[in-house]
Amino acid sequence: MRDVADRxxxxLGTASNVLNHPERVSAAAIERVRMAIDELGFVRNANASTLASGRSGALGLVVINLSNSMFVDVARGAQAAARAAGHNLLLADSADDFGAQGDNVDSFNEARVAGLLLAPMQDSSEHVARLKARQTPVVLINYDQGDDNLCTVVVDNEQVGYLAVRHMLDIGCRRIVFAAGGDEYYQPVRLRRRGARRAMREAAGAASFEEIMADGVKEADGLTVARQIAGRGPDTRPDGIIGVSDSLASGLVEGLSEAGITVPDEIAVMGCDRNSSAGDCRVPLTSIAMKGQEMGAAAVRLLLDEMNRDGDHVHQRVVLTPELIVRGSTVLP
Amino acid sequence: MRDVADRxxxxLGTASNVLNHPERVSAAAIERVRMAIDELGFVRNANASTLASGRSGALGLVVINLSNSMFVDVARGAQAAARAAGHNLLLADSADDFGAQGDNVDSFNEARVAGLLLAPMQDSSEHVARLKARQTPVVLINYDQGDDNLCTVVVDNEQVGYLAVRHMLDIGCRRIVFAAGGDEYYQPVRLRRRGARRAMREAAGAASFEEIMADGVKEADGLTVARQIAGRGPDTRPDGIIGVSDSLASGLVEGLSEAGITVPDEIAVMGCDRNSSAGDCRVPLTSIAMKGQEMGAAAVRLLLDEMNRDGDHVHQRVVLTPELIVRGSTVLP
Structure with missing residues (x-):
């Protein structure tokens, strides 16, 4: 900094103000300092105190799949919270590849980030161990691996399934289908299924409940389920279908429409993870908000607490409440 | 590495094989080496040769707005190309904030990335200079600032506007509106407008052409334009409207539908930047593919060439051709 000021x-105070309080200095001074910075290749560190530890001031976020807009929301929330605290956020996308996730974790370890947020889709104890080995604080997002030695932020996915069935009952559905696949891979699918069953048990006979096993959670899987349902006689079709993901629900709407079955008039359809990248849907899809921004923000707060309070930090499991969003695929305007 | 093997x-050969050719060693050896790595907090570097230069093997990508799915596509394409070449990709989102873009550039400079991809929305010479000051190779994506001292990858945005008008003419529209705002901020808007005008000039009288100035490129701006058009008598309304962005076009469809005007029967509507996060649209939107993945992949190839060939590298301007995607908002199924 002295070099910059000299050049x-x-x-020194003016140079510092250019970086931290530009409103206090003249435009000419800003320009002179900027030029000096450029000439020297000086790199500002947002959090000088962390430099002493040999770490950068940046936080890292590794998400399993950035094509799922929920993780873009997570990044947005995390970034706003990080910047508010004077830290920058760097991201890495694992593109559904667990090996890539490991490489991303290693890259951030190597870059000496001050802390890491990890949003995986499966148990990642192995990657967490690599971070712990370098004393890098880590917070898990959207996946609970039952580890009490770190902080975890999730949405209550059991409540997601519960809210979905409750909504279908509330709008008068009497033959409800829950369409889902991938239980063996996806923690949210297992939990949403459990919540849906609980809501049906509580409703005790108010409606019939059928679970259709799809091959996965993608649009193509929803298309397949829709065609199976369209192949039934009208009397044996459901009047409400819950797709465990918005992608699957989009496929359901598409498949039913192709077969001449109108949504929501003949069959109401909803998704479970409000997702702006679920593909185009012919009708605005009722779904459940997964609180991505809130998860990202909460995770940053926990990470900063662990970074700054060190020995005093108490690991927490934060469970956020999902929220029903009613739109045209279940309720006529 | 010697430490890992010893522990x-x-x-040393076996330890190296575990990292580079795991198929050549026994499961037991892999496990022992993995444990040693975890215990030592050893971080693998994907590209050891770059370590000699003090740089990490990671590439960085700074995008102006990750909520725009085109930039997620860019990240996807860049990541696949980077990984295929043995490099990991780290991202940063500037959330439409030029100051944040500067911080992101600094963070990557500080993390000593091997090279940086920068996808801005305005002239970023100031940030490029900071990278050059540290000899960090940089490639611009989706913005051409006319700088011959670096590589640039863009889509031909003039062709985007041209293709849009051509499509409206091809489906028989005779009163075409081009709705756009933000010319003063957005290079793509200026270029698309220019291309649209060129197509209309070439069509010489085949249709009338009206340009409506919107306040910006968002859904709300499209809603405003739609209401203005709905307020006209049916005879003076257009039969085709091009929204300069998919977000704006979604607002157009919404506003026309609210006014009881059907799309595409009474008025065909299209967007110009095929965008899965443009918000929900009542009908699948005809649009133009912006080739995000291809831009990301091409930019990584140029960056690697600059990193690896050093003095022999020749800066290039790569212009990709956009592609019309016809869907239900202009053509009945």
């Missing part, structure tokens, strides 16, 4: 021909 | 009680 710019200003005081 | 694991295996030869």
């Amino acid at each position: 710019a021909g200003v005081s | 694991a009680g295996v030869s």
